[in-house]
Amino acid sequence: MEQNETQQYEDLLVKNGLKRTGARLQVLDILSHRESATSQPYLENVVGKEIDRVTLYRILKTFEEKGIIHRVLDNHGTANYAICSNSCSEHNHHDEHVHFNCNNCLRVYCLDDVKIPALKIEKGFQIADMNLVVSGICKDCNKAN
Amino acid sequence: MEQNETQQYEDLLVKNGLKRTGARLQVLDILSHRESATSQPYLENVVGKEIDRVTLYRILKTFEEKGIIHRVLDNHGTANYAICSNSCSEHNHHDEHVHFNCNNCLRVYCLDDVKIPALKIEKGFQIADMNLVVSGICKDCNKAN
DNA sequence: TTATTGATGCAATAATGATGCATTAACATT
DNA sequence: AATGTTAATGCATCATTATTGCATCAATAA
Secondary structure, three states, rough: OHHOOOOOOOOHHHHHHOOOOHHHHHHHHHOOOOEEEEHHHHEEEEEEEEOOOHHHHHHHHHHHHHEEEEEOOOOOOOOOEEOOOOOOOOOOOOOEEEEEOOOOOOEEEEEEEEEEEOOOOOOOOEEEEEEEEEEEEEEEHHHHO | OOOOHHHHHHHHHHHHOOOOHHHHHHHHHHHHOOOOEEEHHHHHHHHHOOOHHHHHHHHHHHHHHOOEEEEEOOOOOOOOEHHHHHOOOOOHHHOOOOEEEOOOOOOEEEEEEEEEEOOOOOOOOEEEEEEEEEEEHHHHHHOOO
16 A cells, blocks of 8 residues: 555544554555445455454444445445545535445445435425435446356 | 235235245235335244244245335345335336335335436446435424424 | 145354453553 | 553454255145
């Protein structure tokens, strides 16, 4: 990992009142360099020997609470994580874009450009959050055939 | 359960090439009489002494495959089930309405009237299914305060 | 009424996630 | 630089949700 990137991750941690530990930097590094949202099992495969499973869960949970990453549930109900755009903060998430879950490669894409359209919902229902997951076959898997 | 309802459930099973067993009729009866989608744990609480947990999973899976019920993942990634509108069939699901997951009572509502708006997604991504879960506080819980 | 196939129950296992507690590491302070 | 304080980690354990294999049983067809 490059020096300036490490610096960037450390800043991000400090900015959020978190200590800059090796485990956290490693998780940030991995998430930053993936083009799609990353599942806990995937992370566990990569860093499982260095970082305890529970620590991983706690890091992801903390990051989510701080607005550093956002969580998407895929079609199987497993959590996937992706770095938030930098307009996110602890009390102000802006991750209301559409996600695409490929049925073939199982990847979860953040379609940052595609926002969830406004909805007309019955009065009385108070909206706090919206989660739109589209599933199908992704660009790469379509090419591959 | 009323006689004509039982008849109706039996027809539904036969129509889908399924045997009309007590367990299946019971599940259909419960799902039909609930105003919101029903989680596997809830069902297990109700019929857990009469129906084996594994059987319950298999019944729900079968029903979903046949288009009798549809599955919604709530915010925790646990499966919830609701009876499909009668236009659904094995190879033709029409459950693309919005779901509302209450953060307070945890209920999952099917907002049958609210359809998921059309999306413009990058070429190459082939859409098979869409799942929009809105979370917040539901009508009942808003009233209660 | 019996054969056949589908459905169920039981035992075991997997995957995902949470909690309590002792230990260790990071950072501020001296 | 040494030390104290608080946060972070690792380990053991447990909970929940879900799946698989196999033996048994029941529903429908013959």
